[in-house]
Amino acid sequence: MIRVTWLVAMVAVAALSMPATAVSGDAAGEALQKRAEAGDAKAQIELGRALEEDGAPADKAASTAWYRKAAMAGSADGAWRLGFALMAGTGTARDVPAGLEWLRQSVNISQDADHMAALAMLLATTGGDQKEAMQWAQMAADKGSPKGFEVLGMARLSGKWGLPKDPALAEKLFTTAAQKGDVNTQVALGKLYFSDAFGREDSTSGVHWLQAAADAGSAEAAGFLGYLFITGKEGVPVDAARGVALARKAMAGNAMEGHYAMGVAYVTGVGVAENLAEGWYQISIAQRMDSQQGLASAGGYLAKAAAKLTPAQLAQLKARVDADAAKLPAAPPGP
Known part of the structure; x- marks a missing residue:
């Protein structure tokens, strides 16, 4: 289960994280449109963000056009968003070199340190x-x-x-x-x-930093650390109560690692009463969420549970997994 995901997703930093304002036919929407048409760069960006999130191809094209207007007027935020739109082909033809150039222009204006790091990662x-x-x-x-x-x-x-x-x-x-x-x-x-x-x-340092991340709200860290405490893998002493608490915290954040750790706990009866059906289900859900094929030990736990489940039970569990997996959010691309 050891995986290190290089964080190319770090490029989606502060300038892309704020919620957009919905565009509608009400007075506020009309006022935003008028400000954008009058050359207000902040309004152009806000309107662009709202259109981008609408999902319709025509709206995405309009969104990128508004970002371009803001960028051409010297807006660092507009240039940043236009750069990503060009690199992703959102509402326009994909053009990575042009996208990178707009990102450079944005950073040269804003001098935003996190954006500099994101640009570095993209260039690399x-x-x-x-x-x-x-x-x-x-x-x-x-x-x-x-x-x-x-x-x-x-x-x-x-x-x-x-x-x-x-x-x-x-x-x-x-x-x-x-x-x-x-x-x-x-x-x-x-x-x-x-x-x-x-x-x-260095398992001591590993536990320290994973716990720090879990305490800061990382469901991934909580699930990964929970798995280690439940199984005693990687030189980490078993601490069933702590492991299950972390796994449940990760499940609350719908992290794959949390589902997997709780599944292992149910199959092995560590920290919770043995529940092979629930263990099989949780591990199977984790597999569906695992875009990077990192759960090498899942097959063994599934086989252990399946050996004591009836064909009818397994059929019901598979149907439950299929139904629930269809509701899961799309997995992010691998590194």
């Missing part, structure tokens, strides 16, 4: 100039962005993107980002300590 992973990518990452780190430290850590850990491999330095860079409170980095660092990425395994 889309065939852009790797030297430039690392320059943006360093600038982000110099401004105190944990994402900047994370990108530099990735580069030093892998030996890619124009920087020599240096696991010791990578550990320091990841740790700096984690200490700054970046939850995604805390999750990644915690998992890395259960691998030999830094030349050694």
Whole structure:
């Protein structure tokens, strides 16, 4: 179950995270439209965001057109959103080089450190100039962005993107980002300590950073750590009560790791009364959520449960899984 997801999703940072205002025919919607048409860049962006979330192709095209108007008027936010629209082909033809150029223009205007780190990551992973990518990452780190430290850590850990491999330095860079409170980095660092990425395994540090991330609200970290406490894997002493509590917390956040950890608990009877049917169901749901095929041990637990379930029970469980899996949100793309 050890997986480290490199966080390309980090590019969807603050400027893309605010909720959009619905566009309607009411007075507020009409006023927003008039302000946008009058050249108000903030209104253009707000209108663009609302249209983008409507889902209709024509609205997405209109959304990108409003972002372009704002960008052409010198808006950093407009340029940032236009860059992503071009890179994704949202409402326009996909054009990665043009998208990257608009992102550069945005960052040059805003000097936003997290956006610098996001640009660095995009340049590094889309065939852009790797030297430039690392320059943006360093600038982000110099401004105190944990994402900047994370990108530099990735580069030093892998030996890619124009920087020599240096696991010791990578550990320091990841740790700096984690200490700054970046939850995604805390999750990644915690998992890395259960691998030999830094030349050694360190379960104590791994538990520390996963617990920090779980305390900060990461359902993924809670589920992963819960699994370790339930199973005693990776040198972590079994703590059934703590493991089940973490797994349930992760399930409340609908994290795949939470479903899996609770499924294992039910199948093995650790921390809860044995319930093979519920265990089989939870593990199967986790498999449906696992876009990266990381649950290597799932088959063994499923087989253990299935051996004591009747064909009729299994048929009912499969139907339940099929019905509930159809309601799950789409899994994010793998790294």
